[in-house]
Amino acid sequence: MAKTKQEKLDLKAEKQYYKKHKKKTKFTVGDIIFNIINYAFFGIFTISCIFPFYYLFINTISDNALVRVGAINFIPKGIHFQNYLSLLGAGEIADAFLVSVSRTLIGTSLMVVISALAGYLMTKQELWHRKIWYRFLVITMYFNAGLVPTYLNFLMLGLTENYLVYILPAIVQPYNIILVKTYIESIPAELEESAFIDGASHMKIFREIIWPLSKPILATIAIFGAVGHWNSFMDSILYMSGTPELQTLQHRLYIYLNQTTSLGSLMTGGVSSSTAGAVMEGVMNSKVIKYTISMVTVIPILMVYPFMQRYFEKGIMLGAVKG
Amino acid sequence: MKKVKVQSNGWTDKVYYVTRLGTILGLVMMFFPAANPGYVCNLINKNLSLFTTAISYDSLTTLAMRPMDKGWVDKSSFVTLMVAAAIVCIGIALQAVAGCASLGNLKMKRIGNWFGLGGAAVMCGGMVGLYMAYESFGGSSRPEKVYNIMPNGMYIYAVLAAVLLVANIVIILFQPRPAKGEKCEIATPYKLFLMFLPIIAFVFVFSYLPLWGWRYAFFDYSAGQTLSMDNFVGFKWFTYLFQNEATRGDIMRVLKNTLVMSGLGIATSWIPMAFAIFLTEIKTGWFRRLVQTFTTIPNFISWVLVYAIALAIFSTDGFINSMLTEITGDIHETNYLLSDSGTWFKMLLWGMWKGTGWSAIIYISGISGIDQQLYEAATVDGAGRFQKMWHITVPGLIPTFCVLLLMSVANILSNGMDQYLVFENAKNTGAIEVLDLYVYKIGIGKGLVPLSTVVGMVKTVVSVTLLFLANGVSKLVRGESIM
Numbered sequence: 001m002a003k004t005k006q007e008k009l010d011l012k013a014e015k016q017y018y019k020k021h022k023k024k025t026k027f028t029v030g031d032i033i034f035n036i037i038n039y040a041f042f043g044i045f046t047i048s049c050i051f052p053f054y055y056l057f058i059n060t061i062s063d064n065a066l067v068r069v070g071a072i073n074f075i076p077k078g079i080h081f082q083n084y085l086s087l088l089g090a091g092e093i094a095d096a097f098l099v100s101v102s103r104t105l106i107g108t109s110l111m112v113v114i115s116a117l118a119g120y121l122m123t124k125q126e127l128w129h130r131k132i133w134y135r136f137l138v139i140t141m142y143f144n145a146g147l148v149p150t151y152l153n154f155l156m157l158g159l160t161e162n163y164l165v166y167i168l169p170a171i172v173q174p175y176n177i178i179l180v181k182t183y184i185e186s187i188p189a190e191l192e193e194s195a196f197i198d199g200a201s202h203m204k205i206f207r208e209i210i211w212p213l214s215k216p217i218l219a220t221i222a223i224f225g226a227v228g229h230w231n232s233f234m235d236s237i238l239y240m241s242g243t244p245e246l247q248t249l250q251h252r253l254y255i256y257l258n259q260t261t262s263l264g265s266l267m268t269g270g271v272s273s274s275t276a277g278a279v280m281e282g283v284m285n286s287k288v289i290k291y292t293i294s295m296v297t298v299i300p301i302l303m304v305y306p307f308m309q310r311y312f313e314k315g316i317m318l319g320a321v322k323g
Numbered sequence: 324m325k326k327v328k329v330q331s332n333g334w335t336d337k338v339y340y341v342t343r344l345g346t347i348l349g350l351v352m353m354f355f356p357a358a359n360p361g362y363v364c365n366l367i368n369k370n371l372s373l374f375t376t377a378i379s380y381d382s383l384t385t386l387a388m389r390p391m392d393k394g395w396v397d398k399s400s401f402v403t404l405m406v407a408a409a410i411v412c413i414g415i416a417l418q419a420v421a422g423c424a425s426l427g428n429l430k431m432k433r434i435g436n437w438f439g440l441g442g443a444a445v446m447c448g449g450m451v452g453l454y455m456a457y458e459s460f461g462g463s464s465r466p467e468k469v470y471n472i473m474p475n476g477m478y479i480y481a482v483l484a485a486v487l488l489v490a491n492i493v494i495i496l497f498q499p500r501p502a503k504g505e506k507c508e509i510a511t512p513y514k515l516f517l518m519f520l521p522i523i524a525f526v527f528v529f530s531y532l533p534l535w536g537w538r539y540a541f542f543d544y545s546a547g548q549t550l551s552m553d554n555f556v557g558f559k560w561f562t563y564l565f566q567n568e569a570t571r572g573d574i575m576r577v578l579k580n581t582l583v584m585s586g587l588g589i590a591t592s593w594i595p596m597a598f599a600i601f602l603t604e605i606k607t608g609w610f611r612r613l614v615q616t617f618t619t620i621p622n623f624i625s626w627v628l629v630y631a632i633a634l635a636i637f638s639t640d641g642f643i644n645s646m647l648t649e650i651t652g653d654i655h656e657t658n659y660l661l662s663d664s665g666t667w668f669k670m671l672l673w674g675m676w677k678g679t680g681w682s683a684i685i686y687i688s689g690i691s692g693i694d695q696q697l698y699e700a701a702t703v704d705g706a707g708r709f710q711k712m713w714h715i716t717v718p719g720l721i722p723t724f725c726v727l728l729l730m731s732v733a734n735i736l737s738n739g740m741d742q743y744l745v746f747e748n749a750k751n752t753g754a755i756e757v758l759d760l761y762v763y764k765i766g767i768g769k770g771l772v773p774l775s776t777v778v779g780m781v782k783t784v785v786s787v788t789l790l791f792l793a794n795g796v797s798k799l800v801r802g803e804s805i806m
Contacts, residue, residue: 034708038601042614049680050617052632055642059635070645114522121519128516133523140530143787144737146779147759148766149536157354157528158375158382172525202515231625234741238767254627254745257634287640294631301623309616 053298060084060292068285083292092244093252093293100249103166104229110171112222118172119180120210124202137174147238154239161243165235170228176221183217184210220311223304230300253293259286335498339425341490342439346418349446349483352476353415354528360453360476361408364400364460366390366469373476377408395469400459407452411480414449417442418487423520426513429501436495443488450481540776560777570774577761580667580754585735587671592731595679596724599686600716604708615687618680629677630745633660660746666754670742685727686720693719722801729793736782736789758782 027035059067063078071077087093121127122134145153151160159165187210195205211218233250240247247255352358353374361376362369366387376383383401390396417438424435457477463469509517540561543554565571605611621629636642637659647655697715706714740759747755756764758778766775798804 031708034604038604039610042602042605042610046614046617048676049621052636053620056632056635068640070640070648073642073646073649114525118519118522121515121522124515126511126515127519128512133519136523137526140526142790143783145530145533145536146776146783147762148772148775148779149533149539151767152536152539152772153529153533155370156356156372158372158379168525169529172522172529174526202511202518227623231623231628233625233627234744250625250627253631257627257631257745290631291635294628294635297631298624298628302620305620305623306616309619 053302056291056294056298060288060295064285064288067288067291083288084296087289087292087296093249093296095245096247096249096252097296099163099166099246100230103163103248104226107167107170107229108222108225110167111173111176111225112218114171115173115176115180115221116211116214116218117206118177119184119214120206122177122181123184137172137177141174151238160239161246162239163246165239166229166232166248169235170225173221173225176225179221180214180217183214187213223308223311226304227301249293249297253297256290256293333497333499335494338490338494339422342418342487342494343422343425345483345487345490346415346422349415349480349487350419352479353412354532358476358479360411360450360474360480361404361456362472362474362476363404363453363457364396364469364471366396366460367404373408373480374412377405377412380405390465390469393465395463395465396460400456403452403459404456407449407456410449410452411446411484412449414442414444414446414484417445421491423517426517427507427509428505429499430505431507431509432498433501434507436491436498439487439491440495443484443491446480446484447488450477450484453477453480537776537780539772540780542773544772545770556773560773561781563774564777573761574778576753577756577758581736581738581757583667584670584757585731585738587667588674588738589728589731589735591671591675592728593724594675595682596686596717596720598679599683599690599720600712602683603687603690603716615680615684619684620680621677622681624677626741626745629673629742633673633746661748661750663750663754666751670746670755673742673746682727685723689720689723690716725801726797729797733786733790733793736786 055073058074058076059072060083061079061081062072062076063080064083066072066077088097118137122130122137124130127133144150154160154165154169159168191209191213192205195209200208231250233248233254236246236248236251237254240251354372356362356370356372359371359373359376361367361373362371367376367383368386371382380401383405384391387396387401391398391401421435421439421442424431424438427435454477457471457473460469460471541555541557543556543559563570564574602611602614605614634641638644639656639658643659644655644657647653693716698711701711701715736758738757738759740757740763743755743757743760744763747760762775762778762782765771765778794804
């Protein structure tokens with residue numbers, strides 16, 4: 001919609017007015033006190049949110065001897081990245097990292113595809129007994145059989161001590177399906193109808209119209225799904241207690257955090273080359289190992305966070321619309 | 324696309340109900356250990372389903388390692404059993420294909436029928452194989468150690484295979500032939516349904532099937548046993564909860580912890596709203612965005628990582644202690660996490676550290692939705708900063724707040740266990756144990772399956788009731804459902 005000349009002029013005048021007006025705004029003493037307190041509060045809270053990550057990070061890249069005596073508080077000293085290299089060379093952590101990454105990638109992509117397909121099918125009035133199936137799906141959000149019956153169910157299905165326990169139960173997410181369904185309903189129906197008249201099948205419509213058009217919502221659920229997969233550790237604790245090589249990174253971290261004794265065995269046990277083992281022994285103390293594993297666990301989240309922030313925020317708004 | 328009409332093909336369509344029902348039954352029973360036709364020998368794990376028998380030789384022979392080494396039982400018996408079980412599973416899978424095809428037009432049905440017939444025949448063959456395995460286990464050299472059992476599943480599956488075979492033959496014989504040149508088609512409703520079917524199966528297996536585990540609440544069960552009328556105890560465990568002194572004490576303590584922590588959460592649920600209101604008072608754009616970005620980060624890390632951070636800051640060799648040591652010169656080595664004072668309050672603070680920034684986002688966008696003219700009018704009327712907040716912003720956000728409040732009231736019993744599991748230690752265990760954590764500990768830790776199932780059941784029922792109550796309140800007050 002093109003703006004008329006008069007409208008443009010009005011806008012300009014308005015802007016000028018506000019500019020002028022703003023300059024004239026005077027702060028009262030109350031305003032100044034309020035602002036100081038307000039800025040100070042948010043500043044401190046923000047620092048409390050970000051400083052722990054910084055603290056962990058500088059301790060993992062500083063001289064390990066200084067870290068042990070607690071000399072690294074604000075500024076890193078003797079910067080090196082050997083800790084990360086050694087840790088990712090250690091078998092256990094590399095395995096756990098691989099398990100976490102693979103479950104995140106596989107689990108999330110399957111969940112997104114299934115949510116998209118199910119959401120699309122749920123918008124189809126023709127679907128045989130659509131309403132019944134929709135309720136069948138939605139009701140599951142409001143009840144939960146409980147921890148032990150779920151555990152026994154997985155035991156019965158042979159999913160315990162099995163990698164698939166990370167993937168299969170999380171594929172169908174009713175909440176995400178509802179989100180996608182709501183989104184697809186907002187896509188103009190004419191698009192689909194015209195494709196239908198041209199002889200496209202449902203699968204083709206889904207692939208070529210629905211999927212590309214619902215990418216924003218799919219990106220949102222993908223990010224939430226990925227964060228959920230990456231962070232989940234209860235499933236690993238519950239169902240992988242007997243299979244250390246399939247435990248997730250979060251579970252490994254939990255185990256190490258609770259180990260008060262020396263963590264040297266992790267290094268000597270996992271490192272294949274003897275030189276690497278020699279570097280590790282005595283050099284990396286338990287504090288550094290704990291911090292480094294924590295960083296390895298948190299870095300993927302911190303790295304994707306800035307790019308994904310708008311989707312995160314969109315996600316909570318979608319929840320609000322629904323809630 | 325051409326719409327395909329649902330066509331009727333006489334009475335043989337009714338026979339399909341038999342085959343479809345039989346197929347679903349066969350499919351479901353494939354995953355139930357109680358109906359495993361492959362449980363033909365005492366050396367086989369009772370908790371194996373037919374499906375596991377067919378795919379995992381390792382779990383099939385876990386109990387049979389020693390007898391096999393000693394030569395009491397032949398390896399070939401297990402192989403026969405596994406192959407036979409796999410054949411039965413393949414037969415059922417073929418039946419499933421036939422069942423799906425039977426939703427199509429006549430041509431499609433005809434093709435499906437051959438799958439069905441083949442599947443039924445394969446199933447019968449598999450049953451014969453299972454019987455052979457049964458026989459071979461009978462011929463052991465140590466009959467008192469290794470003996471064969473005729474499982475109930477064997478009868479069920481034999482009958483099922485026979486019925487499916489007969490039904491398929493009947494259909495093939497009496498169904499009218501399709502017109503020449505007819506193409507394979509399925510009516511749209513059924514086609515969409517078939518696409519949706521895998522999702523239904525997943526939901527059934529992972530959300531509804533666990534409910535079957537509620538039956539443990541009525542049995543005197545411990546791991547490895549089977550359920551039978553001998554150990555059926557009715558409502559014993561429900562009354563045990565309140566009659567047994569120790570359990571009652573535990574439940575009371577755990578309930579108190581749960582309610583206090585949820586209550587504290589509800590009592591502070593206005594804080595994200597205040598956070599949002601005051602954050603929007605900050606007029607420096609970059610600073611506001613910075614605060615918003617950094618305060619939401621903790622929400623995206625797991626509780627294990629929060630605990631890692633807690634250790635890094637508050638443990639004996641953490642930040643606080645090394646700072647104090649540096650400043651005062653004395654050695655400070657207090658582990659602030661290992662204390663039993665103010666556990667509830669500390670947990671609340673950790674929860675707030677993690678969640679406030681995130682929860683505020685919803686209110687921030689709520690504020691940007693409030694009509695700016697209201698503020699302008701209030702300014703003209705001489706309203707101050709706080710008056711505008713209280714009389715315009717807060718009322719604008721109250722509806723959102725109420726919804727979230729009702730949701731948290733409905734979730735009062737389920738405050739999750741991640742946080743409390745990671746922060747638990749010897750000192751604070753009495754005050755930190757919430758209902759979910761208690762269920763985990765008695766169910767998984769101590770193996771008290773029936774008791775933990777009872778607690779879980781009661782919790783679920785109470786939660787669902789609360790949810791409906793909250794929804795009712797919402798409908799009454801706001802005329803809107805929260806579900």
